[in-house]
Amino acid sequence: MDDKDKEILQLLQENGRMSLSKIGEEIGMSHVAVRKRMKKLQKEILRVNPALNFEKLGYRLTLISIETENDEVREELVETFQDCPRTILLLNTTGEYNLLAVMLAENQNVQESQMGQCAIRTHPGIRRSEINIGEAPIKPKNIQYAPPLKNKKTAPCGENCNQCQRYLEEKCIGCPATQYYRE
Numbered sequence: 001m002d003d004k005d006k007e008i009l010q011l012l013q014e015n016g017r018m019s020l021s022k023i024g025e026e027i028g029m030s031h032v033a034v035r036k037r038m039k040k041l042q043k044e045i046l047r048v049n050p051a052l053n054f055e056k057l058g059y060r061l062t063l064i065s066i067e068t069e070n071d072e073v074r075e076e077l078v079e080t081f082q083d084c085p086r087t088i089l090l091l092n093t094t095g096e097y098n099l100l101a102v103m104l105a106e107n108q109n110v111q112e113s114q115m116g117q118c119a120i121r122t123h124p125g126i127r128r129s130e131i132n133i134g135e136a137p138i139k140p141k142n143i144q145y146a147p148p149l150k151n152k153k154t155a156p157c158g159e160n161c162n163q164c165q166r167y168l169e170e171k172c173i174g175c176p177a178t179q180y181y182r183e
Contacts, residue, residue: 001041001045004029004037005037005041007027008023008034008037008038009041009046011023011026012046013140016048020034020035020038049144049146050144050146051142051143051144051145052142052143052144053136053141053142054136054142054143054145055136055137055141057106057136058106058107059104059105059106059136060104060105060106060107060108060111060133060134060135060136061103061104061105061133061134061135061136061137062103062105062111062115062131062132062133063100063101063102063131063132063133063134064100064101064102064114064119064120064121064129064130064131064132065093065096065097065129065130065131065132066097066100066101066121066126066128066129067096067097067098067126067127067128067129068098068099068125068126068127069125069126069127070125071098073123073124073126074092074098074099076125077099077120077123077125077126078092078099080120080123080157080158081101081120081156081157084103084155084156084157084175084177085147085148085175085177086103086104086105086110086175086176087101087102088102088103088104088143088145089101089102090102097129097130101120103120104143104145106173107173109166109171109173111133112166112171112172113166113171113172115131116166118157118159118164118166118172118175120157147176148176148177149177150177150179150181151177151178151179152175152178152179153178153179154178155175155177155178156175156177157175159175161175161178161181162180167180170182
């Protein structure tokens with residue numbers, strides 16, 4: 001990847017719908033040359049996906065640092081929560097904690113549920129965890145996220161929303177992947 005590729009990527013981050021002609025105009029290349037570069041980038045490293053502005057949606061983020069008993073527990077958590085519709089990022093880390101999870105929450109009640117009942121941090125094999133509450137991200141403003149279809153009876157993490165006390169008390173809107181989700 002050279003400087004022209006980086007310029008193309010920068011422009012696409014600002015406006016993913018920018019025309020090839022406009023990109024070429026901005027970086028001093030023909031639209032044909034830009035198209036060739038973009039095809040190469042798409043083949044090797046670039047994926048075009050929708051991204052949502054969490055601030056405009058009113059979404060919040062929960063950052064959860066986790067120390068697991070061993071690598072097997074960490075791998076099990078990753079396997080379980082990689083399909084969670086609220087998981088934005090799972091990252092193996094070094095230092096005090098060995099896993100970082102970034103989860104989205106549609107509102108404060110969902111965020112509270114993430115800290116307790118249906119939370120990655122309540123699974124067996126976790127020595128300790130630390131939670132940081134966040135609002136919408138400052139950078140990047142937009143994050144890749146596509147709400148799942150509401151068609152499952154059980155959440156990907158194994159929780160049953162229709163049996164959850166917080167859900168029954170209407171303190172949680174349920175998992176977006178389940179038929180119990182209250183938008």
